[in-house]
Amino acid sequence: MRVGMLTGGGDCPGLNAVIRAAVRKGILHHGDEFVGFMEGWRGVLDDVTMPLTLETTSGILHRGGTILRSSRTNVKKISGGFEKCVEVLGKHKLDALIALGGDDTQSISLALSEKGVKCVGVPKTIDNDLNGTDACFGFDTAVGIATEAVDRLHSTAEAHNRVMVCEVMGRDAGWIAITAGIAGGADVILVPEVPIDIEEVCRLVKYRREHGKKFSIVVAAEGAQFPETGQATHGTAVDSFGHARLSGIGQALAEEIEKRTGYETRSVNLGHTQRGGTPSAYDRMLATRYGVAAIDLVHAGKFGRLVVLKGTEITDIPLADAIAKTRTVGEDLLTVMKSLQPLASS
Numbered sequence: 001m002r003v004g005m006l007t008g009g010g011d012c013p014g015l016n017a018v019i020r021a022a023v024r025k026g027i028l029h030h031g032d033e034f035v036g037f038m039e040g041w042r043g044v045l046d047d048v049t050m051p052l053t054l055e056t057t058s059g060i061l062h063r064g065g066t067i068l069r070s071s072r073t074n075v076k077k078i079s080g081g082f083e084k085c086v087e088v089l090g091k092h093k094l095d096a097l098i099a100l101g102g103d104d105t106q107s108i109s110l111a112l113s114e115k116g117v118k119c120v121g122v123p124k125t126i127d128n129d130l131n132g133t134d135a136c137f138g139f140d141t142a143v144g145i146a147t148e149a150v151d152r153l154h155s156t157a158e159a160h161n162r163v164m165v166c167e168v169m170g171r172d173a174g175w176i177a178i179t180a181g182i183a184g185g186a187d188v189i190l191v192p193e194v195p196i197d198i199e200e201v202c203r204l205v206k207y208r209r210e211h212g213k214k215f216s217i218v219v220a221a222e223g224a225q226f227p228e229t230g231q232a233t234h235g236t237a238v239d240s241f242g243h244a245r246l247s248g249i250g251q252a253l254a255e256e257i258e259k260r261t262g263y264e265t266r267s268v269n270l271g272h273t274q275r276g277g278t279p280s281a282y283d284r285m286l287a288t289r290y291g292v293a294a295i296d297l298v299h300a301g302k303f304g305r306l307v308v309l310k311g312t313e314i315t316d317i318p319l320a321d322a323i324a325k326t327r328t329v330g331e332d333l334l335t336v337m338k339s340l341q342p343l344a345s346s
Contacts, residue, residue, distance in 0.1 A: 001026075001095040002033045003298060005052060007066040008040030008073070008105035012126045012138025013279030014287035015066035018100055020057045021291025027054055030299060035092050040101070041108055042073040045081060047088045061284060064277050066100075074240035075108050082115060089117060096298040100124045103131075103323040104241045106306060110319040113304040120297045121306035121319050122290050126275055129173035131327045132317045133308035137287040142169065142274040143179045149270055150184030150217060157215040163205055163257055163265040167250030169274050170221030171243070173328045176274070178337060181219035188216065189337050190253070192223035192231075193329050201253070202260045207342050209263065216263075220253055222246040247271075289314050 003026060007015050019036070026032035034052035037043035050056065050068070060067055075081035089097060096118045099109045102125035109119040123130045128139040146168045157164040166186075168176045174191025181189035188204050190196055205216045223246055225231045232248035239245075250267035258265040279287065286309065293307040293314045305316045 001030065001298065002035065002093055003295070004035045004037055004089060004092065004094045004097040005068065006037040006040055006043060006097070006099055007068045007070045007124070008099060008101035008108070009070060009124065010072075010102075010126060010275065011065050011070050012124060012275055013064045013141040013277060014137030014283040015068075015100060015124065016057075016060040016063045017279060017284050017287035018122055018124075018137070018291040018294070019052065019067065020060050021288040022098060022295045023052050023057045024054065025292050026295045026298075030295075032295070035094065036068045039069045039071040040073050040105065041075050041085070042071045043068070044085045044088050045073065045075065045078065047091070049092070061288075062278050064275075064279060072104065072239045072241060074104070076111070077240050082111060085112060086115060086117060096120060096303065098122060098294045098298065103326070106130075106319055107323050110304070110323065113319060118298075118303040119319070120294050120303060121322065122294050123306055123308060123322065126176070127170050127173055128175040129327045130322055131325050132306065132322045133327075134311065135286060135309050137283045137290065138275075138279065139175065140282040140286075141277070141280045142176055143183070144280055145274050145277070146176055146180035146219075146270060147183045149268070150180055150186055150219060153217055153268065154185070154215075157217060160264065161214040163216045163218065163254070163261075163263050165218040165220060165250045165254045165257070165265065165267040167220050167222055167247075167267060167269040169270070171223040171246055172326050174221040174224070175329060177219050177221035177224070178329050178333050182333075182337060182340070184217070184219070186217045186219040187341075188218040190218070190220040190224040191329055191334075192221055192225065194334070195227040196224055196253070198226065198256055198260065202257060203344065204341060205257060205261055205263065218253060218257070220249055222249060224249050226252075
């Protein structure tokens with residue numbers, strides 16, 4: 001079979017491992033040929049490709065980023081975009097297309113599937129918030145980076161008797177914040193699922209000071225928000241899918257905490273450091289399993305579906321189910337977080 005592949009949306013560690021696994025199984029077990037489209041859906045629209053062979057995918061398992069590069073190109077916003085995609089995919093005589101990406105990327109996969117293109121999706125979002133799967137590759141690596149940062153902030157915060165606010169990724173779901181926050185022993189964790197109660201934040205910080213701890217660590221997802229002002233954004237521009245560039249909630253929190261408590265407070269925004277670097281062993285393994293499962297779906301003729309992790313098993317679901325809603329942090333983890341904090345009556 002001739003199979004196309006692309007990586008859309010934000011990059012993350014593990015993309016190359018998926019590409020490598022699908023190509024190796026496809027070539028070694030089925031004699032497939034692969035065409036890689038550069039920079040996500042932009043590469044399909046502009047017909048910019050690279051060959052995906054055993055040679056071009058050799059040595060990429062441990063590399064971050066994606067050899068296919070990526071973009072946030074929204075085919076829906078381009079006049080005649082879907083028709084152009086169908087034309088280009090037909091020109092390459094493809095039997096199937098494997099798209100690696102989150103809900104935005106997979107929304108295009110679904111639309112093309114409905115137009116007769118044989119698509120298979122692989123779930124990719126650093127925020128770990130794609131519906132229907134228990135884990136996305138890249139998330140474990142991002143959490144490891146964020147946890148190490150929180151560990152490092154402890155020592156400098158303690159040295160200066162400061163409150164340190166660490167802003168991490170998480171637009172609509174706080175998976176990175178709550179996981180790295182709990183793992184790193186943060187004193188306050190703020191996620192998009194729960195509006196920020198600044199009085200409660202200050203109570204927790206003051207509690208530590210009153211009980212002999214002169215420093216505190218606050219971890220906040222970039223999408224966490226004050227009820228009155230909404231999410232903090234960097235400018236007013238939005239991408240082709242309508243998403244604003246989030247940034248600044250950490251600094252806003254630091255200023256508010258210092259104003260209300262009088263404690264010196266600083267903020268750190270980890271930003272794209274969470275996306276970069278080599279993937280963890282877990283992410284390499286998960287990505288490899290996804291890549292193998294994706295080419296298996298192609299040869300099983302199961303199109304319009306997304307490979308997912310359920311428990312410890314790889315299975316698949318309809319693309320429509322994957323993008324139906326955002327997978328948010330549940331009450332179970334929120335309860336764990338609250339269980340580690342002092343009650344208001346303490």
